[in-house]
Amino acid sequence: MPISEQMWLMLVTCFSAVFTSNILLTYFLGMCPFTSVSREVKTSVGLGLAVIFVMTATTMINWVAYHYVLEYFGLEYFRFILFIIIIAAFVQFVEMVIDRYSPRLYQGLGIFLPLITVNCAILGASLFMVIRDYSFIVTVGYGFGSSVGWTLAILAMAGIRQRLTESRIPAGLQGPGITLIIAGLMALAFIGFTGVL
């Protein structure tokens, strides 16, 4: 495929990853930090930025590892293990580096990094890129788009939940209960984007 076409495909994939096939609201991946951290807009921003960085970077690294190592040896079925260890090592490494060299960045992002090592959305994005057979350039767009989509969803949720603190919610639904219901409604709303593409 010529580069220009790939660029176009990348943009489309990126767009659809943000809106029409949002990794959180249509695949329900990364629900755990989504429900626990979405209480405040400020922390959601931090977590969102960390996810954007880690997801974009790890899908790229994993693409290379998959196509140049696993495929070479014919060991594609090991991708689960490989992706997991790469993500874990990468996150640890990044945490160490920013902890050392940028206190500001560490204050903003650092504490969220360990939290997302075990985030299934990060692993999910790497697995989807393999299943869907994306090229490297498209993968970049996909990883970036998915994480931006995830961030968008958690920001919207945090905004809603900040308002919820003032509303009266039936006792049984407080906390995760109401969050899941709202997530469901948001997912329905995002389905509306499907017609766009």
Added chain:
Amino acid sequence: MVTVFISVLVISSIGGVLALLLVLSEKFIANYGICTVDINAEKQIEVQGGQSLLSCLVEEDIFIPSACGGRGTCGYCKLKVIEGGGLLLPTETPFLSDQEQKDDIRLSCQVKVRNDIFIEIEKELLSVRQYECICSGIEDLTHDIKLFKFGLAGSEEIDFIAGQYVQLLTPVYFKGGEEVYRAYSVASDPLNKGAIELIIRLVPNGICTTYCFEHLSIGDTILMNGPYGEFHLSDTESPMVFIAGGSGMAPIRCILSHMLNTGSKRKAVYYFGANKVSELFMIDEIKQFENDLDDFRFVPVVALPDPAEHWTGLTGLVTEAVESDLENAADYEAYLCGSPGMIEASGKVLAKLGVPEGKIYFDSFA
């Protein structure tokens, strides 16, 4: 066979390379060398940089309260970091008031020692330690109050001032529970440094008290830390009035033992309130202090004695008894111990009797 061999080789070598990378970067990037922690500008300790401040201090046997084990979820491990603590982290802000943030208070489990660091720890906390205690006896005092006796493991000794309390670490004893600390005033003689006795009232559905009443048995080992608290006798020679109900007996019993130990000649009167005669306890033991101490009077008061109980002492609320029994208390000091409700009611009565507000000391069991 060959595929198995190759796959094992490939995956483990990738894992190995990544691990090596991390080990190397840990050595070169996350190596902060030896750092000094300066405590109250009095004591300097040298620690390996890169760990949390809390774990550095624990290593030096400086015990900072921490109920969550350094996960940043309990907010107990606060201390003042004057310099070198780095930026306030988002994990800390939920636990710090605006004033505390201004005063450089931090959660020590979240502060990482990256360079020399200057901190301030309350004097009181420096003598706080953790003790392993072995339960050596449990006695029923009333239907919902028990006396728990503990011996310190090894030949450990605890130094405390009569009236102070310890924190008992309740282990996880039901599914989904978590470790909690609860404060209990020491009820035993301060000279008996190898033992701790607690008087505990069962709180229905209370986490720690239910554990003590239903799960703790003789021979079990639990952890306590302490001593804490500012509730203790003043240095004056003024006469004193003690008012307590229920488990509020604990610090008063300890204070009376202390007075006996030090040969105190202070005049003292102790009003001990209960609803029924069956809720009174340790009566004979406390009465004995009337003989042993120079000028001590013990006045148990029962609010609603059953006719069948043949109560001959004072009846009514403990506050009423104080009011009618003590006429002029202007030169008295007051020591109150028990529920916040009782403390408030007694405080009002004492104010009426002329006890200055600054002379009313209390330990609220809230």
